[in-house]
Amino acid sequence: MAAGDHVGVESVCAPSESMPAHPSSRMPSCLRQLGDGSGSTPLETAADLRSHLASVPDPRARRGIRHPWTALLTAAAAAVLAGAASITAIGEWAADAPQRVLALLGFRPDPLTGLIRPPHATTIRLALAAADGDALDRAIGDFLQERQAPAPGRKVIAVDGKTLRGSRTAGRTATALIAAMTHSGQVLAQRQTDHKSNEIPAFAPLLDDIDLTDALITADALHTQHDHASYLHERRAHYLAVIKRNHPGLHERVCRLPWSDIRLDHVDRTRAHHRDEIRRLKTAAFAHIDCPHARQALQVVRWRKDMGTGKLTIERIHLVTSLPPGAAASSELAAWIHGHWRIENQLHHVRDRTFHEDASHIRTRHLPRVMAGLRNLAIGTHRQDGHTNIAPALRHAARNHLRPLTALALT
Structure with a gap:
C-alpha cells in the first residue's frame, strides 16, 4: 500500500454476507479477536448470571430502547466484579470494553457498521435507578446458590442490617438494608427496610425465598422475637x-x-x-x-x-x-x-472499606439498594473462587475485561 493511502473500518472489518444472526457471530472477524487472551483457565461453573438476571423486570418504556435490559444489568455486575465503586466507574469500564466483551454481555451491533456502541454512564444510571431491587437481589441470591454446591453439614445463616449512610437526603432517611449471609461469606438474600420502621418486620420476608430446612439462623438481640422463633420453627429451621x-x-x-x-x-x-x-x-x-x-x-x-x-x-x-x-x-x-460477626467483617466492612459504600453519595431512587446488591454479588463470587482478600481479587479482575465474564459464566 502506498504511503498516504487510507482504508476505512468498513473495508478492513467488513462483515461477511453469510454471517449468522447471533450478536457475537455478526461481529467483524478482526474485532472478534479483541479482548482475547485472558491467560487464565476458565472457571468451571454451571451457573449463568444472565439467565438469572432475565427474571428482573424491565421498567423502561418500549419506545427508544437501544440496549437490551439484561445486557445493562450484566455489564454493571461485571464492572463491579472488577472493582467499579460508582456509576461513573461502571460507565468507564463499559466504554473501555473490547467489542468481543460487549457482544458476550449481550449488546447488539449496529446493523450498518457492525460495531457495538457501549452504553453511556447516564444510560446505566437511569436503568439501575429504575430496577426492582427485590427482584435483582433474588436473582443474585439464586445465582450464588446455584454457582456453588452445598457444603456438607448444617447450613448456618447470619442475619444483620446495615444503613447506607451516604444515601441520606434532606427529605429522606438513609437507605437501610437487611441481609442473610452464610457463615462462609455467601449472601443469600437482601431486603430494604421501611424507612418508618426497623429490621424486625423485614426478617421473615428476607428468608421466605431461602430453603431453611434444618438450617441454623444466627442473629443479634434485635431479632430475639417470639414471632421470629415461631416463623423459623414453621420453616423447620x-x-x-x-x-x-x-x-x-x-x-x-x-x-x-x-x-x-x-x-x-x-x-x-x-x-x-x-x-x-x-x-x-x-x-x-x-x-x-x-x-x-x-x-x-x-x-x-x-x-x-x-x-x-x-x-x-x-x-x-x-x-x-x-x-x-x-x-x-x-x-x-x-x-x-x-x-455470626463475619457478616460484619466479611460483608459490611468490605463494602465500606473496599467499595467505599459509606462515602458514596448515590441517592437516586433505587440506586443505593441496587449498588449494594451488585457489591454483594462481587464479594460472594470472589469468595466462592477462593479469594479471602477481596481488594486484590478486584484488581486481578480489573486487569482483563474477560475475567469478570469468566467468573459470571458469560464466556
Whole structure:
C-alpha cells in the first residue's frame, strides 16, 4: 500500500454476507479477536448470571430502547466484579470494553457498521435507578446458590442490617438494608427496610425465598422475637439468638442460672490484631423458657487483652437456641456464635472499606439498594473462587475485561 493511502473500518472489518444472526457471530472477524487472551483457565461453573438476571423486570418504556435490559444489568455486575465503586466507574469500564466483551454481555451491533456502541454512564444510571431491587437481589441470591454446591453439614445463616449512610437526603432517611449471609461469606438474600420502621418486620420476608430446612439462623438481640422463633420453627429451621436487656424477663432468668456450677463445655483461645482472646462456653438445657421452642441457654465469657496497652476486658454474653441438647457439639456452637460477626467483617466492612459504600453519595431512587446488591454479588463470587482478600481479587479482575465474564459464566 502506498504511503498516504487510507482504508476505512468498513473495508478492513467488513462483515461477511453469510454471517449468522447471533450478536457475537455478526461481529467483524478482526474485532472478534479483541479482548482475547485472558491467560487464565476458565472457571468451571454451571451457573449463568444472565439467565438469572432475565427474571428482573424491565421498567423502561418500549419506545427508544437501544440496549437490551439484561445486557445493562450484566455489564454493571461485571464492572463491579472488577472493582467499579460508582456509576461513573461502571460507565468507564463499559466504554473501555473490547467489542468481543460487549457482544458476550449481550449488546447488539449496529446493523450498518457492525460495531457495538457501549452504553453511556447516564444510560446505566437511569436503568439501575429504575430496577426492582427485590427482584435483582433474588436473582443474585439464586445465582450464588446455584454457582456453588452445598457444603456438607448444617447450613448456618447470619442475619444483620446495615444503613447506607451516604444515601441520606434532606427529605429522606438513609437507605437501610437487611441481609442473610452464610457463615462462609455467601449472601443469600437482601431486603430494604421501611424507612418508618426497623429490621424486625423485614426478617421473615428476607428468608421466605431461602430453603431453611434444618438450617441454623444466627442473629443479634434485635431479632430475639417470639414471632421470629415461631416463623423459623414453621420453616423447620433453628435459631441461635443473643439475649440482652431489651427482653428483661428472659434476660434476667437466663442470667440468674447457676452458671458457676455448670460444667464448662468449650474453651477457645485466639491471638490476632494485637489481642489475646479467650472464650469460654457453657450450656444449660431447659424444659421450658419464655421463648418459643427454646431448648438451651448459653453463656459465653470473653476475656480480651490488648497486647499493646495491657488492658483486660471481660464480657458475658447470653444466648438461647432451639437446638436440642446433643444436636451440635460444643465446639460447633462456639464457632457459630463467633462466626455470626463475619457478616460484619466479611460483608459490611468490605463494602465500606473496599467499595467505599459509606462515602458514596448515590441517592437516586433505587440506586443505593441496587449498588449494594451488585457489591454483594462481587464479594460472594470472589469468595466462592477462593479469594479471602477481596481488594486484590478486584484488581486481578480489573486487569482483563474477560475475567469478570469468566467468573459470571458469560464466556
